Amino acid sequence: MSNFESPIEGWELNAPANCCNWLGVVCDSSSSLGLSDGPSSSGRVVELVLASKMHAGNLSDSIGKLDQLRFLNLSHNLLESTLPESLLHLPNLQVLDLSYNEFSGPVPKSANQPSLRVFNISKNSFSGSLPVWLCTNSTLIQVLNLALNHFSDVIPPGLGNCGSMQNLSLATNNLTGGISEDIFTLGQLVQLNVQENSFSGPLGSGIGNLTELIRLDISANEFSGSIPDVFQNMKKLQFFIAQTNGFAGSIPSSLSNLPPLKFLNLNNHSLTGTIILNCSAMSGLVSLDLGSNNFRGPFPENLPDFQKLKSVNLARNKFTTPIPQSFKNFSSLAYLSISNSSLSNVSSALGILQHCSNLTVLVLTLNYFDEELPGDASLSFPKLKVLIMANSRLGGSMPKWLRGCTRLQLLDLSWNRLGGTTPSWIGDFQSLFYVDLSKNSFVGEIPKEITGLPALIHRNMSIMEPSPDFPFFWKKNKTSGVFRYTQFTSFPSTVDLGGNSLNGSIWPEFGNLKMFTLNLSYNNLSGSIPSSLARHRL
Structure with missing residues (x-):
């Protein structure tokens, strides 16, 4: 770490000669690692953790010499410049966390890390094409977090090679086009976060193939057309966050009848029709946001039947009836926003809502x-x-x-x-x-x-x-x-x-x-x- 601008605490000149005793360093013996290239008792660095130390500077190419490194965490520092290629050629590295630094430039295309499970470079200033080539030689990746950078252009094919992927975050970049079809082949995916990009066009029906998904966030993009009616097999989906896109049409039946759903956010679209949700099927719903759409018709009377529903936003729609008497039994309701919804009879509304005991x-x-x-x-x-x-x-x-x-x-x-x-x-x-x-x-x-x-x-x-x-x-x-x-x-x-x-x-x-x-x-x-x-x- 000679390229750091200031000495690392515990690594000063008077530090122990054996680096295995330095702060943030963990070693294993050569024998426990199955190595025969040195004394069996000699230590090899397997973990390096220097997170949240305010370190500045850049990474030296010499980091590639730590060929037994399994775990590297340099997150939440002030490190900058480009990544040395040697860092992405550590054959035993399983976890790489460089998040919340100031690295920039493209990710080297020569990456070859066959043992990699977690790759987190979020909240930096990386740019260029999305580094899907990581999945060419690092097919065991389970967590890939590329969020909060400056990656641009369409998603190239290649992410489908990471068949073990469970958590994929591409949020807050400058990506365009649509969600690549090979992402829809990642059958073990549990979380998919692609919010705050410039994705456009219809949301591919292949999204319904991701049957292990628990959280799906596609918010703040430019998706358009109808929301595909393909949610019936997504029996683990608890969070569907899709606000601020351009969807039109009605809420698809497979979504409004999805039992595991807890958080549904379809705020700020052009959705139309009446609001119809199946309270007996969606018994676990906690948060409902249908604000800023073009829903018309009667105020939904069955919302109090959602026994766990706490947060409701129906603002900026056009209702033809006032708040219904059924809301007197809405005991779970804590947060309600119905501003700008063409409502009348404020005396009746307050008389009803006072019965919401947890409001x-x-x-x-x-x-x-x-x-x-x-x-x-x-x-x-x-x-x-x-x-x-x-x-x-x-x-x-x-x-x-x-x-x-x-x-x-x-x-x-x-x-x-x-x-x-x-x-x-x-x-x-x-x-x-x-x-x-x-x-x-x-x-x-x-x-x-x-x-x-x-x-x-x-x-x-x-x-x-x-x-x-x-x-x-x-x-x-x-x-x-x-x-x-x-x-x-x-x-x-x-x-x-x-x-x-x-x-x-x-x-x-x-x-x-x-x-x-x-x-x-x-x-x-x-x-x-x-x-x-x-x-x-x-």
């Missing part, structure tokens, strides 16, 4: 236009942590039932027509770190109690994040148009009361809050800006 996140934005937000104090959402009912021109005042949402952490009622005074009990929420009441018609003074919100002082959050595939919404931003928060913890601590008719002065106590954003603009406030706010973003 934690509720997003109803861009619905119920020009209706009155019910203020009935008897409404109860005891576990609610996130409530977003923005951009709906809702009338009324600050609803009294909100006071009972004692676990509330994020509240957005912006861009409505709510009026009256802002109640002092807004300061009673122990966990509220984000409150947006902007673009309404609130009057009176800013309640001083809002300056004492504990979560804005300590930022102690406890939101359990939704599943990784649960999307959020586009939030308006005055300067850049829109931006997207993908997780609730990414929201900055905020008090936004701008665009109302508030009067009086600005409380100096706002300076005690560890806020990222305080917006009091476009009101009728008077007096000077307190000096305690100098360190805050206004």
